[in-house]
Structure formats: structure tokens, C-alpha cells
Amino acid sequence: MIKVDLKKTRGDYWKAPKGAFVVIDVPRLNFLMVDGQGDPNSSSVYQAAVGALYAVSYKLKFMSKARDRDYVVPPLQGLWWADDMADFIARRKDRWRWTMMLMLPDWITAAAVAEAVETFRAKEGDIPDTLRFAAFEEGRSVQTLHVGSYDDEAPTIRRLHAAFLPEQGLIENGMHHEIYLGDPRRTAPDRLRTILRQPVRDRRADEKSNWL
Template sequence: MEVKKIEWRKTEPGFSTRKKPQILTIPEQNYFSIRGIGDPNLPDFSKRIQVLYPLAYSIRMSQKAGWVIPNFQLYTVYPLEGYWGLQEKFLSAPVMQKSHFEYKIGIKQPDFVTPEIAESAKQRVLAKVDPALLDAVFFERRPAQLVAQILHVGSFDDEPATFKILDDFIKQNGYQRIEKEHTEIYMSDFRRVEEAKRKTILRVAIKKI
């Protein structure tokens, strides 16, 4: 029997790579997530990414491993996401440094992934990843959220100019941000794509004024 495929780029909200800003509601979603602090250019950030992908691919490739997951559907692994803010002790710092960051990175999982499936995935990758980091990974169901987002193309260091466009759009449409933190969705693999061509969706939570 043919297995139905999840075409998330075409059917799910929030993954548009159009350059114009937009307002939309993101539904409840499943994630493998892990928290961290500090400069994302340092090795610790990469190590946290490296524990997430084996988990995501263990579910995606479950059929080839003989792991039967109820209601399984074929899909492409979702992109890495980062939720970025500042450590509390640096909130009043006169100049923001990358070492001040506090973040949560994650990879979205299809709706058929349950907490039990997530735990089974963790057991299946035990021999492949750092056990301490694996223990820090958690499976979560994130609530629905009203957001504004825009596509940024280029270096992460150039994001402020794109955020300015997004902030102006939010105000002009009668909304306001409800938190200083923001989400980045890495539609390009920043480990392989040159800076000038990187595509990153910038997203912020909003409410109607």
C-alpha cells in the first residue's frame, strides 16, 4: 500500500520563502528541542545540533530500520529552528554580545510522532550521540501562535535591517510584538551554504492592538 507523503513546504503554514512580510497563525506543533547559552559560533552550539538530527532521521528512516510507527507518513525532515533571546543577567548590558545569547533549538516532528515514539527514538540513537546532550533533549508540543515573519537572505549579522522591515510592517498593520525573543527557521543549511545565499525565516510573536 502506498504511504501518503507530507508535503510540508506546500501545505503547512510558516515555511514560505517569499520576501514580503506576512502575518499568520502557526498551529500546535511537535518538536525535539534542546536549550543552550552562549555564542552560536562556538563548538557547543554545533554539538547540540548534532544530537537533534539523529533523532529526526531515526523517525524519518524508521521503515528502513524495521521500526513500525503507527500512522507513519513519508516526509522530508523539517528544517532546524532557533528561538533566540538574552540570558537574564545580560538584559541590561549596554552592548549585546553573542556570548549573551540564550536559545532553544529544535526540529519540528510530524503530528504522528507521540511522546512514546519520541522516547523510542532517543533509545535508538543512544550509541550515536553524546549521552549527556541526548538527556538534555526534550519532546514538546508547542501551542498555536499568532506571528509575523519575513524571509532574510544573507549573513546572520545583517538581520537587523530585515527586522526593521518586519517591525514597520507589524506596526502599520495594527499589531505589536509581545516578546523580545524571536524565532529563526534555517531554510538553508548554514553549514554548507555561503553567507550571501542563506535563507532564514525570521519570526516574532504578535498580538492585535
């Protein structure tokens, strides 16, 4: 049985240079997602949500393997924002909102996710109501690799929004996206590797559309 590794089959999605920004086109992909709010470092809601996300993802993997299609559960990803983006920039994490997600292979369907959720719920207990199967398409995006603590990302994010995007004639077109290539439980903070991504669109086309 061949085991599919999405990090290898979708190479550009998982790669970015350290200290530089690159523009990529992100296709429509399928995910298992869960939503919430609060500081990821201290929120029990966050811990429960991510735990349920992984539990259902592995349930799906084993269901798929039993049907002769195995795959590697890929790294955790997160979309991050705040009702007042000043709270996000100032890292007032208790006011942050998030969608945590794990990518799924193309052959995993919404019906399979529903089956896995119900199986898990019947045997293990409650899971968050927001846990779901969803397609997600970011399109044109800018990304870079951050190496170090999550709390040290701010200068790179600031440089992206205050310098790179204006210089390239781009504006934001979606939520801040992080892809966690390192496991904080096993990796020293200064060696963590995180892709920072921002969906974008062309500023001039946007201004022309508004003018028309």
C-alpha cells in the same frame, strides 16, 4: 510508501516574501527541541546540541519508515533571546539563549521520541538533558524572508519592531524565531534564505485588558 514532506503540507509556515512582512496564524505543532546558551558560531555546546537534535530526528525518521510511514526531516529552526534583550539587539552572541528545534509529523509521539533517545543513548552516548518532545503554538505571527548572511539580519529585525509592529497596532508575544531554509555548509552567506518570525498580539486589546 508515500514520503510526507512537511514543507509541502504546511505551505504558509515555510513561505514569506522578501522585503515585506506578512501576518499568518501558526497552529499548534510538534517538535523535537533542545536548549542552550552561547554564541552559535563558536560554542561547542551549540554544535553538540544541534548534532544530537539531528541524530535523534533521523533515528525517529528511520523508526517511522520501518513502520511504513516515511517523511522528510524538515529544516532547522531556532528561538532566540537574551536575559537582557539589549544583548540580543547588539548581537553580543555569547550572552544569547536559544532553543533549536525540528518539526515532527503528527503521528510521532512522545513515547516514540523517548524510545529514539534511549536507543541513541545506548549505542552512541550522551545527549543533552534538555532534548525533548514538545508541542509549540505561536498563533498570530509576522514573518518575512531574509536573503543573506545571518549577521545582516539586524536592519530587518529593527524595521519589524520599530516600524511595522507599531504601525499595525501589534506588540511582541513570544521569542524571535528563525527558520533556516538554506544550509550554511553548502550555501554562500549572501544566498542564505531565512524566515524571520515574531509572534504578536493586538496592542489595543492588551491595553484594554490592563485598563479593565
